[in-house]
Amino acid sequence: MIMQDPPIVELNGVNKWYGDFHVLKDIGLEVARGEKVVVCGPSGSGKSTMIRCINRLEEHQSGCIVVDGVELGDDLKAIEAIRRRVGMVFQSFNLFPHLTVLENLTLAPIRVAGMTPAEAADTAMALLERVRIPDQAAKYPGQLSGGQQQRVAIARALCLKPKVMLFDEPTSALDPEMVGEVLDVMTALASEGMTMICVTHEMAFARAVADTMVFMDEGRVVEVAKPALFFDHPANERTRRFLGKIIGH
Amino acid sequence: MASLWSNLRFRGLLYQVLVVGAVVALGGWLVHNTLVNLAARGIATGLGFLGREAGFDISESVIAFSPSDTYARALLVGLLNTLVVSGLGIVSATVLGTLIGVARLSGNWLVGRLSTVYIESIRNVPLLLQLFVWYGVVTSLPVARLALHPLPGVFLSNRGLVIPGLDWSQGWLPILDIPHLAGFNFVGGLTLSPEFAALLAGLTVYTAAFIAEIVRAGILAVPKGQTEAALSLGLSRGQILRLVILPQALRVIVPPLTSQYLNIAKNSPLAIAIGYPDLVAVSNTAINQTGQAVEGVALVMVVFLGISLALSALMNWYNKRVALVTR
């Protein structure tokens, strides 16, 4: 009997509180290898909190999160292992301003994965080619445009050869003319088969790239559907209202 | 075992236990050594000495004190002296510092330059050195008979500074008590000893330089638009400063000002170098007589911690009020 591939990311009954405030309510989500998931929902619905739980930037209080067969808990080894397999891209880039672009990219491979500096530099240059800014390697993040910084951040997240990439609104801090270049890089990444979980309100990108749409509201996953169904025939009233608002204008 | 070591919570707990353990062990070791050393030298421990007769006199005191009083009372005299000099120092340094800070910002070039020279030359020289100079100046003043007499009722001599005081002894309306020279000394008025005068002058002049900078920064922090708006309302420069700028600047000024006030209190023990009997000086005398250094130093530290906490609590309360009013 052939077993179906187990999901690479699995959230089961995940709950999280900030003090009394119940941010995540019974979240369940399965992401298969190579699947592209786009998460959307109104502000404050817990999207960031959810994907930040996946690499333990936030701690969940109940339920279980399994990434690539490793369960997240209090075990530091497990956390380390998961963080090496999960890359993350932030809304505000969070590049290290005191390091050059190249140093930003080689830091983790050298310090965490134990690569030699030469190896790490080769990998980094290859990644910079992929995000189309090899000529900026020697510059400092402060000298780059927002779009370039975000592409460096994507390259940095890729430098440990992660199996899953998390994106938390990667384009919403960018000037409109730079959004395209970042989305292009993400689309290319998707076409290479990377597993991606992406919080974004770029609906055209979602429609083109996503395998699955997830809609969150008030800490719950309200709707999970294929994009075609999700955009054209949303099942849930709240999804419909939300889509109406953001696509309406 | 390995999995326990990699457990986040266990590791956090372990770090805490290690640190607290190390602190406790260090403390225990020090206490043990101290006890052994004290026993070897035959020095008593505990606060029992506070009730015993001090046997030394204190040159100046705001409450009655004689050598037959207890150590506790001697320390109280020291504490009161510390509080008096710190309190007066806070008031005078605030006044002087504010004046100089405002002067430095005044449109007048000459006054601004002089303030800058004052600030730079005072704050870059150690307070203790300045105290030595002040003390030298005060003690090399002429004898009482030839006292300087700059203002009516004010005499400067090597006996210190004599100023008019208030006499409350004739019922409840005070009479102005103006000092005059009688023989080799002064009668009436308030006498500030040379040590007190030097310490107060030193603390005031030194701290005022820092307060001036704080005041200046606070005033500069008020946006220029505020002055322009006030000018367009027809307010005068003085009114603008008093009614518009200062109330807003205070919010910026109060926190660093608090730490300057604390600094005055914490600098007042330099008194010991010129012989003013403040808390530290008195406790040092007590330590020399009883050998109970641990208790003496600890008492002083506790008192200063108390003063620090009280002052910062007061300032926090004031800070809140200032912040509320402006909202």
Next chain:
Amino acid sequence: MSRPLSWAKANLFGSPASSLLTVLTLALLWQVVPPLVDWALIGASWGAGDPERCRAAGGACWTLLTERHRLMLFGVYPYDQHWRPALAVALFIALLAISANRRCWKPWLGGAWALAVMIFAALMWGGVLGLAPVETSQWGGLPLTLVIAVLAIAVAFPFSILLALGRRSGLPAIRAVSVGYIELVRGVPLVSVLFMASVMFPLFLPEGMTIDKVLRALVGMTLFTAAYLAEAVRGGLQAIPRGQFEAADALGLGYWRSMRLIILPQALRLVIPPIVNQFITCFKDTSLVTIVGLYDLLAASKAALNDPAWRPYFVEGYLAAALVYFCFCFFMSRYSQWLERDLRQGNR
């Protein structure tokens, strides 16, 4: 109207009040400056001589400095060996000047300082290379002031980083220990800490172990400075955006590596000006070791005035000592202001 005139009109006589202030200030200066010049220059006695000469001249007694400057600068260090502390001081000053240059902020600078401290110790202590040994009880003056200030800051610095990290740690017991230490030390006067160091340290140690007087003061200054420095470092840590911590975490760097590679390099750059300011404070504060009986620059100057014949000229003596302190502190504070602006402008 000519340039100077319009300048004076704007800056000295801008309003009636300003004019009055100018006139009053000029009157005051007229009262003060001529006698001062008379005292300091015209009526002063210069060059070698005895107190008698100063009394005859009537003005400032700069003769005091000619006669006594070596005592003020080097204290009771053996007179014929004064070239050693002089060389030691020159070494420190040269290294301070080199450290002010941002291009020299490289790892070798730390090594250079360590080497300088060793050379300093060798010069001052002697006992090697045929130098006559000199007890620390004979050390004094400017070298003592400098070495206490430099070592106190240098030793307090790593300690203060640990304290600052502890204060921002998520582990409550560690936070409590750090906060307790920092607030305790900041709440008490330095004089008390120095007294504790000089009176209580001998009691703290096991029987038979003694601790050098200079070392005691140095430990006291270090413990004191560390608490203030820790607050400066904490200010820097607080200024680092949360995203930097998160990005480091997301890369799996772990606590110590993310502190060492990401957070501290950024935070410490921010706190260099406050650290320089703390160094200035520390430099001035070393004068307090006078109170626990060490012969630093201030105490040595005071001792130089102990001779009753010279005592009337204390103002000249203290002025000279003040000038030494002023030169160090003024230039360092100017440097710190410049550095702050420079660091803020250049993103790098």
